[in-house]
Amino acid sequence: MKRVTAALAILLLAGPPARAFTVEVKDTSGESVADAVVYAVPLGADGAALREPPPTAIDQIDKEYVPYVTAVRVGTRVSFPNRDQIRHHVYSFSEAKTFEIPLYQGTPREAVLFDAPGVVVLGCNIHDWMKAYVFVTESPYFSVTDGEGRAILGDLPARGYRFEVWHPRLKGPPSATATEVSVGDPARETVTIVIDQKQVWRPRRAPGAGDATYR
C-alpha cells in the first residue's frame, strides 16, 4: 500500500506524462520537407525546470557541413570537428552569433557557445559552397525533420503548444507557420504543417569552364 501511495505521489509531482509527438512538414505541393526545424512553445507558463543543454557537434566531412541544419537550445555549446584531411575555416557573421575559427584540423579545443536565439549561417572561408545553419531556440522542445519530412519531439509533457517551423528556404517568419496543438490527446499524435518555400542559393561546388579557381 505504501508503494502504491508513493507511486501516485511521484506521478502527481511529475505532472502529466511526457510523450512523443510527430510533426510532418510538407511544402505547398505536398512534398515532404527535410531539414526543417520544428519547435514547440508551451501555451501559458511552462514551469519546466530546464537543465543545461547538452553539447552538440557539427562535422565537416568531404568539404561539407554535416548536418546541414542543426537545432539547439539557447546556451548550447557546439563543437566543429573537422573530419577532412584538409583545413577548414569556419565563420559566421549572423547577428545571433558572430564567430570565426581560423584554419584548423581536428577538433578545436573550445566549443562555441550559442547564447542568443536566432538563425546562424555558417560558412567556410576556403570552400565558399560550404554552408550550414544553426537554429537557436529558447524552447526545450525541438527536432529537425528527416528525409521523409518527419520530426519527432520526444518527452513532450501533455499540454497545449504552439508549433512553429523554420527552414533555410522558409518564405516569411516562423510565426506564419504557427499551429496550436493539444498534446496528450491519444487520438492525435501527429500534425502536418505546410510551409511556403523560396529559392535559397549557394555557390556551386562542381567545376565549370569559366569559374574562378579557389586554388
Add this chain to the structure above:
Amino acid sequence: MRAVVKGALLVAAALLLASPAGAEWVEWIADAGLAFEWDDNVNRSAFDADEVSDFRWRPAVRGGRIYQLTDHTRLSFAAELEGALYHDWDGLNHFRAGGTAAVLHKFGTGPNVPTLRFHGTVGYLGISDHERSSVLYEAGIQLSKRFSPRFDAAIDVLYSDRDGRNGTVVVPTLGTDVWDQANVEVGAVGNFLITPQILASVGYRYRDGEFDSACTPGNVATVFAREGSNVEAIAIDDVFGGCVYRLDGHMHGALVNLSYGLSDHLSVDLGYRFQHGKARSLAYDTNIVTLSLLFRY
C-alpha cells in the same frame, strides 16, 4: 617576359621556404577533363576560302598540392598534362606538359571578399609537326570577387611567351622563327547560376601581340601586299602544305559557356568562343565549340 615567369616561380619557392610557423600542406589538387572541340579555322587563315576546320579531342589532367601560408594566403604547385588529337590534321596533334606555381590571397573572411591570384607557368608544347614544338612561359594575375551566391566575376591580365624552333626558309630576307610569339592578354568573365546546377559564364578577352597564320602559294602575295613589314617571319608549313607566317596584331574574343553540374565533382560543359584577330589590314575569325566533361576533386 621569361624573367617575369622565372621571378614568379622564385617568389613562390621563397614563400614556401620562408613561410611562418604553422604553415603546412593542406589540400590536394586533382583535376581532369575531356573535351571534344570543333574549330572552324585551325590554320587561322585570313582568307575564307582557305580556312580549314577540324574536330579534336582534348584530354587534360592536373595534380598538385596547396600549401597554406597564412589564414588568407595559399600557395599551390600543380603539374599539368594536356593533349589534343585532331580528326583530320594529325600534324597538329600535341601534348603540353607544364608546371604552375600560384599564390592566392583572399582579402579577409567571407564569401564576397575579393581574391587575388598570381601564377607563373612553364611548359613544353610537343607537336607532331616538330617545327611547331615550343617552350611556353606564362604569368598572370587575376582578381575575382563573388557578388552573391549566384554571381561572381573575375578580371585578369596574362602574359605568354612561346619560344619555338626555326622553320624552313621561304623568303631569305625574313626570319623563320614563326613560333616565337609573345602576347599580353586582358580578360573578364562573369559566372551566373541559372539553377543550382546550371552555371552560365560570359567572358571577353583582348589580346595584343604576335600570332601565326597559314598561307598558300595563291594568297601569300596578298598577305605581303596588305601586311608588308608586319609579316615578321615566314616558314614552310609542313602541316597544311603551304607557308605559315607570324605577324603582330590584336584579338577580340568572346566566350559563352553553360555548365551543368552532374555531381559535386563533375560537370558537363558546352562552350562557344569567337575570336576576331586583326593585324594591319587582314582579319582572322575563328569559331570554336567545345563540349567537355570536367572533374575536380
